[in-house]
Amino acid sequence: MQPVTKPQKNNNGRIPIIPRQTKTRMTIIVLVVVLLYAIAAFFTKAYPNRIITGFPHVIDFVKDDLFPPNWSYYKTVSTRLLETWNMALLSTTLATLFCLPFAFLMASNINTNKYVYSIVRFGMNVLRTIPELILALILVAVVGLGPLSGVGALFLFSLGILAKLLSESIESIDKGPLEAIRASGGNVFQVIRYGAMPQILPHFTSYSLYVLEINVRASVVLGFVGAGGIGQILRQQLNLFRFDNVATIIIMTFIAVTIIDMISTRIRERLV
Amino acid sequence: MIEFKNVSLTYPNGHQGLKNVNLKLNDGEFIVVVGLSGAGKSTLIRSINQLVKPTEGELIIDGENTLNFKEKQLRQLRTKIGMIFQNYNLVKRTSVLKNVLSGRLGHTGTIRSLLGLYPQEDVKLALESLDRVGIVEKAYIRADQLSGGQQQRVSIARALTQKPKVILADEPVASLDPPTSHIVMKDLKKINREDNITTLVNLHFIDMAMEYADRIIGMRAGEVVFDGPASSVTEKTFEEIYGRKIKEDDVLGGDEK
Structure with missing residues (x-):
């Protein structure tokens, strides 16, 4: 005070x-x-x-x-990098689809039911507090080693982030168009589709790309616990003390991640 | 016909928006509600489609007390009432045509509307409405590319596309310059005459009220303090409604006539 x-x-x-x-x-x-x-x-x-x-x-x-890198190892690395990318892409796409209902339930200007609002919000908060590494460990235990558990872990992790980010954009939109659609007799789904969605679309796309960037990097780490992707061979080669292969992995991962980040950032800059 | 019977409205913060209002609004009338800001003009208009809900009394529309309506009946009622707002309330990022079509949402099934599958006759109706306010050539342009006056006419077209029986206009010209204000008011009046749509408009410019209204309702502190035909209204009446002398900024002027 x-x-x-x-x-x-x-x-x-x-x-x-x-x-x-x-x-x-x-x-x-x-x-x-x-x-x-x-x-x-x-x-x-x-x-x-x-x-x-x-x-x-x-x-x-x-x-x-690390020097000199074993360049002949590039084939294995490429396959695994592709797997990493696929994991990130698949999990992000699923998360962007499934986050929408949660995001609207977490936005106080759309969901006026206080109880549902609090419950969904609490659930998503809990989901976000679990690190993706723990999620991956749990999923490896459930579905076994391999990329599927990585996809599951990244999906749950990004669902939490996306729903949270998006719900905050929804809460800050201009309420005029929502009121107009309500006043003409539209129901809550029509208010969302025609009042809210056009307003949040640029944010939605931008957040999705941002989460894709995060997921590419996260899926590298996830391989360490056996959830597929580039991380899995990185750990394997480290354990074998094949540092020449490790160097190839590091350099190629670095290049791939940088390219993906650059493209995604470019697109996002144009959006908002 | 719309009838207010002892309608009062107390906001959750204890502010009384309406105090014991009794009114009968006849079909096809062009009614202007005047009063200073905070007098309850908006509350009166918005209680008709229950964007704010009166806390006491009965509000009878076509023989039914709408204050008892359930969610679904209320939506049904709202489809018959078009609304025009001070800030137009268009979705700025989408096209004019899509904004106008959103007036049909109340008549379109949920699944169908979510997929964006408006029937072709609705599209035709939307274009007709745009034509009536004179901006049909802007149909595919994004709403934020238009001037304020054009945006307000889009919102009139949106209301028209509902095929409403009643149009509520909450300070429709408060953000517009004088010549544009007159264009918008003329559009509203024309539609009122051609389609026999009961029209309620909030205004605070007295010359506009006298020029366009059939009937004027004056409000002060949530109460109806005047109700009579526009022809019987003089500056004296406004001084009574406002509770003070008429000032220069109570008059808009600038009609091109």
């Missing part, structure tokens, strides 16, 4: 722009935050000198182990 007093001269004879009370409180907050950072660094032993002394090891690893 801001103090409700008339601005008055302080000891120096100047009228302060920020009241003294506010200033004191801000100073205390800043000090506490700095202290928290210091404590965090101390307990995690995140000292700068460790990075400096460790740096030569990194250079040695790149110079001796």
Whole structure:
């Protein structure tokens, strides 16, 4: 709460722009935050000198182990990269379709039923708190090793994100057109289709592409727990100490992810 | 016929929008509701299609008390009432034709409308409506490309496409310049005469009210303080409705006549 007093001269004879009370409180907050950072660094032993002394090891690893890459390994890498891309694409597409009903149920200007609203919102919050790695582990246990569990994990994960992002766009749309369709006797589905959808379409497309980018990167990691894709051979080659193959994997993944990100970002820039 | 019987409306925050309103609105009348902002003009108009719901009394339309209506009956009722808003309330990103067609939604089945399959006669009707307000050539243009006056005429066409018995216009010219305001009012009046549609318009410009209305209803603090034919109205009447002297900005002027 801001103090409700008339601005008055302080000891120096100047009228302060920020009241003294506010200033004191801000100073205390800043000090506490700095202290928290210091404590965090101390307990995690995140000292700068460790990075400096460790740096030569990194250079040695790149110079001796990763170089030169085994280019003849590119065929396997390409197949697995394609698998990674397919996993990301499939899971994102499914999520964009299934997130729509949830997003509208999570938007207070469309769903006026308080109970349904809270329940769906809570459910989606829970879904979003589970890391995709845990989802993948669970699905690997259920459907077994391979890309299917990766697709499932990414689907659930992106469903949560998309529904949340989209519901927030829906809540911020111009309510005039919704009112107009209601006033002419349209039901809630028609209000959504003709009042809300045209307004959120650019956001919807943009979020979907953004989630696709996230999923491409996430599906690399998911391979580590056996959920298919490029990550699976990365771990395998690391375990075999075939660093020449690892180098090929890293370089090709880097190029592929960069290209996908670039294209997607370009498209998104044009949308909103 | 629309009849208000002891209608009152108290908003959830305790503000009284309408106080014991009694009115009979006859078919085909062109009624202008005047009053200062906050007098309850919008509340009066919006309670007819229940965008706001009166808390007391009876609101009888064609012999039925609409305040008892269930969701489905209410939607049925709304299909017969066209509405025009101050800010046009068009979907700006879609075409004029699609906006006008959305007036048919109440008559189109849910599945059919969700797939965007409007019957061909509805498309024809939408184009006819656009033709009547004189902007049929803009049908495929995005709504946000049009000027304010054109957008308001699109919204009139949308209301017309409903084939309504009643048109409610909530401050339809408040965002428009004087010449455009007159074009919009003339369109409304023409439609009222040709189709015998009962028309209620909120205005706060007294010269416009006197020029276009058959009947004027004056409101102050949620109460109807005047109700009579436009011919019986003088500046004195407005001073009584407003509870103060008439000022320059109560008059719009600028008719091209």
